Amino acid sequence: MSGITPRKRRPTQIDVARAAGVSQATVSSVLRDPSKPVNRIPEATRERVISAAEKLGYSPNAAAQRLVGGRSFLLGFHTFEEIFPADQTDFYFDFLLGVEREASRRGYDLMLLSPTAASQNTRGAFGSNATARRLLVADGGILVGRHVDNALLAELDANGHPFVLIGRREIAGIEVPYVAFDYASATARIVERLATAGHRNIGYIGEPGGGEQTEDRLEGYWRGIDEAGIRASSVKHGAPLTPAELERWVTERGITAVVVEPGDDDSNIARLVEAADALGLGIPSDLSVGVLGDPPFTAAPREWSRFVLSRYDVGAAAVELLIDILDEEDRPRQRVVAPEIVEGSTIAPPRTGSPKR
CATH class of the missing domain: 3.40.50.2300 (Response regulator)
Known part of the structure; x- marks a missing residue:
């Protein structure tokens, strides 16, 4: 697929653990508050973890920092066009169904965000983007639509807020996490x-x-x-x-x-x-x-x-990818799903000679 080569993905705790030669659990304990010693972790090990994190440019997950207990177990679902209520014949219905059912299976609730509401309130604590500010309520966001707002994706990326886009998108300097059709x-x-x-x-x-x-x-x-x-x-x-x-x-x-x-x-x-x-x-x-x-x-x-595009599978895969990002799993951040070919009845050998007119 063509596009601008994105920058290297954001370092994770797994990357820090590998660089320091320790477990991810040790990294998590040290980086929870790097200024304080940790019981049962030697000072030399703590310093090695901090040094590895600094060299890699690691920054903690913005969602995990918001809550002392970790997560809200709430995922945001934002559309760039007005598609709710989604009808069962609607192009987006199966995306939503896949997202909702996979989120529920993983123990997460779903928050639907209206593009109309966001456009009526365009300033706030999270820069100038109201949608980005609303997504902060959730642990991460899933975004879908034909008219993607690149500025929103850039703002989410710059602030370290986890998100996944349904559909491929290439933006200079950003590795946009997405699930797309091949x-x-x-x-x-x-x-x-x-x-x-x-x-x-x-x-x-x-x-x-x-x-x-x-x-x-x-x-x-x-x-x-x-x-x-x-x-x-x-x-x-x-x-x-x-x-x-x-x-x-x-x-x-x-x-x-x-x-x-x-x-x-x-x-x-x-x-x-x-x-x-x-x-x-x-x-x-x-x-x-x-x-x-x-x-x-x-x-x-x-x-x-x-x-045939399995929109349900892509919606479910977007939730899986977002949770992988929240868990800082070391897996690809850009994934594709292969459509199914349907033989149908509209392809036949070409007629010999001129078409009947």
Whole structure:
């Protein structure tokens, strides 16, 4: 996946323990109050731990410092768009379900944060970001949405407040902890399936302003194109293809298949169907279609050939990662979940000769 190389992750107590040659429990005892001796821990050991922490630039977890007893066992869940109450057909519903059930299984309560409330109160003790200030109530936060606020992520990182983003995000100088879908590999597999069916001219219809998700899908698209040895291809972002544009793709460029990046719904897929219908093109008899995701298919219901995103699993994985961060576990802070490929019925071998019109 492309992006700016992030800085090295924040040192943990495990890192300090390794550098000092002691257990994590010893490090925890010493760093609870570095100015005071600790019973049963030799002074030389205490000084070695403090020295290792200073050399590594270790700073204590901000959440753990807030409470004498350790944690509130409360996790914040913040969305960058207004999505509550979430309907069962909503794009975000399964994220929330996975977060809620995994948090409950781990013994944590969940606090939902409203983006509207945050925008109405923009100043406070935690810098100028009201959402960041609200997240301080919880041990850590899980954030989700299409329009991610980079300034909020930077402020949380700068203040050492644990958080996990659902979805990949690259910010210069920050290693953003996230759980994301492996869009690149899944897209490459859809292109591979089209190529195996005999398609050599495959178009790409992209979602405008898709950010890292679009970058990852495009990476997978070009990877699949290269691996299949396909030379001719077309890419369009922004408004859906008009009938005139689709006609040029088919008649002038020889395109026999397209892959489509959906948004939160299937409206752009429905527009493609309308354009094909206007030209008398059958799907998949004249034009094969692979959908790069699984939005709620309400405008264009069909058994689409696609990949399915397990939002429930990603929500649960985000909780698991956040608790790993709270526990200072030495595990990767950026994780991906592989989508499942669904065969569907919208990919077929290309028609020989001109399409029926």
